[in-house]
Amino acid sequence: SITFPLDPEVVDEFSKLVENIVVVEEKGPIIEDQIKTILTDLVQDGKIKKEPSVWGKIFPKDADGFPEESGLTPSMVIERLGGLILEIGDPCAKYDEKKIHSELDLLTEIKAYGVLVPPRSPGFCAGCPHRETLSTVHSMRDQPEHKDIFAHGDIGCYSMSFLPPFGEMHNLTAMSLGGAAGSGMDPFVTNKQYALMGDSTFFWRGMTAISNSIKEGQDILYIILENKNTAMTGHQPTPESGHNIMGDKTTAQDIESIVRAMGQDQIYVRKMPPSNREKYMKELDKAFSMPGTKVVIADKECGITFHKRKRAERNKIIDKQGYIPRETFINISQEVCENCRECTKNTGCPGLTIIDTDYGEKIGIDQSTCVSDTYCTKIMACPSFEKVIVTRSKPPIPRVKKISLDNIPAPTRHEFSDTWSAFISGVGGMGVGVLSSTLARAGTKEGYTVKFNDKKGLAIRNGAVSAHINYAKGSAKISTIVPNGKADLLLGLDMLEAERSLVYASRARTTAVVNSSVIPTIPMLAGMMNYPADVEDNIRKHTNSDEYLSGRIGEISELFYGNKLFTNIILLGMAFQRGLIPVSEKNLLEAIMETVSPSQRARNAEAFELGRKFAAEPEYLEFKNIVADNKILRLFGAKESYIELLARKSDTIAHSYWMWWKGEHTAEEYRTMVEYTVAKMNLDEETNRNLARRVYDMIMWGGLDYARKYVDRVLEVFAVDQPEKNYAATKAAILNLAKVSLIKDEIYTPLLLTDDEKLERDKVRYNIDEENGDRITYEHINRPEFEVFGRQLRFNLPQWLAHNWLMNIFKHAKFTRGILTRWGWHKKELGFRDWYSDQVIGFFLQTAPTNYELALRALRVINDPYRPNEFAVTGFREVIYPKMDKARKDFEQLIGSSPPLPEIPVLVS
Numbered sequence: 067s068i069t070f071p072l073d074p075e076v077v078d079e080f081s082k083l084v085e086n087i088v089v090v091e092e093k094g095p096i097i098e099d100q101i102k103t104i105l106t107d108l109v110q111d112g113k114i115k116k117e118p119s120v121w122g123k124i125f126p127k128d129a130d131g132f133p134e135e136s137g138l139t140p141s142m143v144i145e146r147l148g149g150l151i152l153e154i155g156d157p158c159a160k161y162d163e164k165k166i167h168s169e170l171d172l173l174t175e176i177k178a179y180g181v182l183v184p185p186r187s188p189g190f191c192a193g194c195p196h197r198e199t200l201s202t203v204h205s206m207r208d209q210p211e212h213k214d215i216f217a218h219g220d221i222g223c224y225s226m227s228f229l230p231p232f233g234e235m236h237n238l239t240a241m242s243l244g245g246a247a248g249s250g251m252d253p254f255v256t257n258k259q260y261a262l263m264g265d266s267t268f269f270w271r272g273m274t275a276i277s278n279s280i281k282e283g284q285d286i287l288y289i290i291l292e293n294k295n296t297a298m299t300g301h302q303p304t305p306e307s308g309h310n311i312m313g314d315k316t317t318a319q320d321i322e323s324i325v326r327a328m329g330q331d332q333i334y335v336r337k338m339p340p341s342n343r344e345k346y347m348k349e350l351d352k353a354f355s356m357p358g359t360k361v362v363i364a365d366k367e368c369g370i371t372f373h374k375r376k377r378a379e380r381n382k383i384i385d386k387q388g389y390i391p392r393e394t395f396i397n398i399s400q401e402v403c404e405n406c407r408e409c410t411k412n413t414g415c416p417g418l419t420i421i422d423t424d425y426g427e428k429i430g431i432d433q434s435t436c437v438s439d440t441y442c443t444k445i446m447a448c449p450s451f452e453k454v455i456v457t458r459s460k461p462p463i464p465r466v467k468k469i470s471l472d473n474i475p476a477p478t479r480h481e482f483s484d485t486w487s488a489f490i491s492g493v494g495g496m497g498v499g500v501l502s503s504t505l506a507r508a509g510t511k512e513g514y515t516v517k518f519n520d521k522k523g524l525a526i527r528n529g530a531v532s533a534h535i536n537y538a539k540g541s542a543k544i545s546t547i548v549p550n551g552k553a554d555l556l557l558g559l560d561m562l563e564a565e566r567s568l569v570y571a572s573r574a575r576t577t578a579v580v581n582s583s584v585i586p587t588i589p590m591l592a593g594m595m596n597y598p599a600d601v602e603d604n605i606r607k608h609t610n611s612d613e614y615l616s617g618r619i620g621e622i623s624e625l626f627y628g629n630k631l632f633t634n635i636i637l638l639g640m641a642f643q644r645g646l647i648p649v650s651e652k653n654l655l656e657a658i659m660e661t662v663s664p665s666q667r668a669r670n671a672e673a674f675e676l677g678r679k680f681a682a683e684p685e686y687l688e689f690k691n692i693v694a695d696n697k698i699l700r701l702f703g704a705k706e707s708y709i710e711l712l713a714r715k716s717d718t719i720a721h722s723y724w725m726w727w728k729g730e731h732t733a734e735e736y737r738t739m740v741e742y743t744v745a746k747m748n749l750d751e752e753t754n755r756n757l758a759r760r761v762y763d764m765i766m767w768g769g770l771d772y773a774r775k776y777v778d779r780v781l782e783v784f785a786v787d788q789p790e791k792n793y794a795a796t797k798a799a800i801l802n803l804a805k806v807s808l809i810k811d812e813i814y815t816p817l818l819l820t821d822d823e824k825l826e827r828d829k830v831r832y833n834i835d836e837e838n839g840d841r842i843t844y845e846h847i848n849r850p851e852f853e854v855f856g857r858q859l860r861f862n863l864p865q866w867l868a869h870n871w872l873m874n875i876f877k878h879a880k881f882t883r884g885i886l887t888r889w890g891w892h893k894k895e896l897g898f899r900d901w902y903s904d905q906v907i908g909f910f911l912q913t914a915p916t917n918y919e920l921a922l923r924a925l926r927v928i929n930d931p932y933r934p935n936e937f938a939v940t941g942f943r944e945v946i947y948p949k950m951d952k953a954r955k956d957f958e959q960l961i962g963s964s965p966p967l968p969e970i971p972v973l974v975s
């Protein structure tokens with residue numbers, strides 16, 4: 067490295083020794099240009115005869131040199147410098163040509179991986195109050211008068227507003243300049259405008275923007291997001307906090323009073339919490355409709371500080387008595403969920419997740435991330451949401467077997483000669499920073515030179531985060547960045563992020579230890595893209611596959627500790643036990659203890675040993691070997707066989723008290739109907755299971771006759787189906803006809819919400835053992851709708867009514883369906899069912915013998931074109947109606963009575 071500006075005498079001396087000068091410089095050619103100028107002067111002054119060639123931004127033959135944009139990495143320098151040395155072949159330079167070739171070959175190999183990884187942009191935390199503002203404004207755009215509102219913003223957590231799913235920031239300027247952008251635009255546009263402003267930004271310079279808007283008579287709404295923190299940079303106090311950075315009391319400055327003073331009571335100012343979505347929407351609507359400058363202060367504490375306090379209180383109670391006596395969770399009934407993604411699109415909350423069910427993908431709650439602030443329930447897009455209230459009088463029974471952590475054999479340590487590198491990748495909040503600090507501390511204790519680098523900033527809010535750790539022995543040189551392909555260990559806290567980090571890995575050098583639990587990105591949650599199927603294969607392919615180690619550690623951590631927070635330390639234990647971390651057990655354990663908070667030391671020490679156990683005896687990575695009760699396995703995706711399902715569902719029907727004396731008979735009929743159909747079709751296990759499950763559902767919806775009609779129609783499809791097409795149409799008919807027939811009306815939905823299978827699953831999920839004194843109760847979040855004499859009656863079910871006892875009454879009111887239907891109740895859904903059964907399946911039956919592909923495409927007109935087992939026509943009421951209309955239109959186009967529907971475009975990967 068050299069100083070700036072350069073000393074011409076140094077350049078003079080240096081230029082006499084060499085023929086080529088290479089300037090390795092980030093950004094613009096500052097040093098390079100100075101050297102060139104000095105050299106030219108030296109030639110002119112006759113001090114040197116010939117100036118050496120200078121290579122920096124441009125290499126010989128006009129090739130690209132070191133880039134001017136972004137920064138440099140060790141690999142980039144190796145690649146450019148290595149190529150340059152070979153190209154110019156300077157005889158004065160001593161270099162190892164073989165070594166350069168091997169380094170360049172490695173970089174070429176890495177470039178050829180060609181792995182495309184979906185982006186993981188950061189997003190608002192679970193419980194973040196900003197979500198409540200953005201979701202509300204975003205939904206208001208559905209109204210024509212709010213469609214074209216301009217949104218300005220600047221720097222803070224709320225900068226993430228421009229990202230999916232909201233896209234609510236049309237320009238992002240420097241801190242506090244959102245309002246200024248609005249001011250500049252105001253004279254030229256007639257659109258309504260709003261500017262988002264954080265509370266710290268308000269005090270930084272934001273208040274001058276508001277003052278200017280008032281002065282200019284600008285038509286703009288300022289939404290001040292008052293979360294009582296400088297949240298993005300680490301929760302420093304704001305002038306409103308009433309204390310200084312040392313924690314001493316100071317005068318609290320009140321934003322509302324300041325704004326009112328600026329406006330001299332002549333501008334509209336309103337302060338309110340954003341949590342009551344309906345009220346808040348009305349308030350914003352009112353503010354937008356007024357002319358001039360308006361200020362709405364969204365007053366709610368940062369979710370991180372609020373829930374950290376709550377967690378600490380919770381941990382205190384657990385430490386004292388071993389359990390929480392009463393706790394409320396938010397749950398989504400997977401039976402009722404339609405996978406319409408309205409909740410994910412309108413909240414982007416990472417507390418929501420995608421789950422795999424017998425009915426395809428559904429949305430569920432990630433119990434480790436959700437903070438039960440109920441915001442997703444306020445979207446009111448469906449009746450799937452419910453509050454689950456768990457009460458206990460004793461500590462819950464552990465869900466895992468007792469595993470002995472004694473006598474784990476000492477690992478065989480993989481030694482290294484000069485340098486050792488690890489790359490850690492994960493998602494914000496998973497503890498990547500804890501691991502990098504631990505490894506840095508442990509390496510220092512071991513006597514190595516340690517350099518490390520953490521990716522921080524907005525990414526820590528659910529985005530992709532990573533850390534580089536490098537150890538060196540003696541005089542070996544290391545950077546803070548792991549050179550491409552040179553990681554000895556790839557520690558993947560998240561599988562997708564491990565795949566994204568493959569540039570640091572190579573087959574020859576890297577061993578990957580990975581948490582294979584799936585963590586979807588926000589665009590995936592919102593249904594904008596899918597989780598790729600080949601992630602784990604790619605990681606294996608580009609690392610040392612013989613030593614690759616993975617497991618669903620997130621879920622395992624949840625089973626042992628009730629949340630996923632210990633995933634990082636379990637993985638560390640696994641890597642250590644495989645000898646992949648070149649430090650002693652003592653140093654590593656000490657480093658963990660120094661890094662984690664004192665109250666969590668014991669649990670982290672145990673999690674580390676647990677990880678070691680998993681690596682020493684990998685059979686423990688299988689859920690079946692650790693769960694205390696096999697029922698738990700179904701929560702983790704274990705499927706029961708067709709025979710088991712048939713027996714269980716028959717038993718449910720036989721013992722349904724509300725079937726009265728008909729239970730046994732109905733169960734017998736059910737079994738016969740399914741067995742007859744299965745025997746006749748003789749298809750695969752999965753199809754048999756799908757059929758058995760749906761025939762049960764049909765009986766529950768409309769009785770035996772309804773189920774018989776369904777089975778008969780499926781058999782008609784089967785009769786013209788083709789074995790060489792793998793009976794694709796029959797399989798589609800089983801799923802699709804059930805989907806359109808099982809209308810989730812105000813009778814069937816309560817039945818689903820109180821179905822035995824669901825209740826049993828919830829008991830397992832919330833670890834309820836009635837013999838242990840545990841209880842579970844429900845409060846459903848439901849907005850039933852009835853159509854009486856052509857008039858729609860829709861109302862929010864009051865809390866005191868929204869319990870299982872009322873659901874049990876509703877589900878027995880099947881007799882009302884006939885009357886209500888005559889009055890027009892759910893006529894769109896019923897019409898759609900009949901249309902699908904009569905016209906679509908009718909078309910298939912007619913067309914399949916001559917044009918099977920067209921007939922099958924028609925049958926799948928309600929499915930996702932790229933994933934035929936998933937539905938495109940999903941949701942409730944206003945959400946599903948346009949999709950039904952589209953399906954009908956697509957069908958008309960397909961069968962040729964209107965312009966032809968184009969081919970399904972091929973997706974480019």
Ligand code: SF4
Nearest residue numbers: 403404406407409448
């Ligand atoms: S039905 Fe739609 S809104 Fe309701 S939980 Fe499922 S995906 Fe979310």
Ligand code: SF4
Nearest residue numbers: 415417436437440442
């Ligand atoms: S209740 Fe819903 S919005 Fe709130 S944290 Fe949980 S999943 Fe997210």
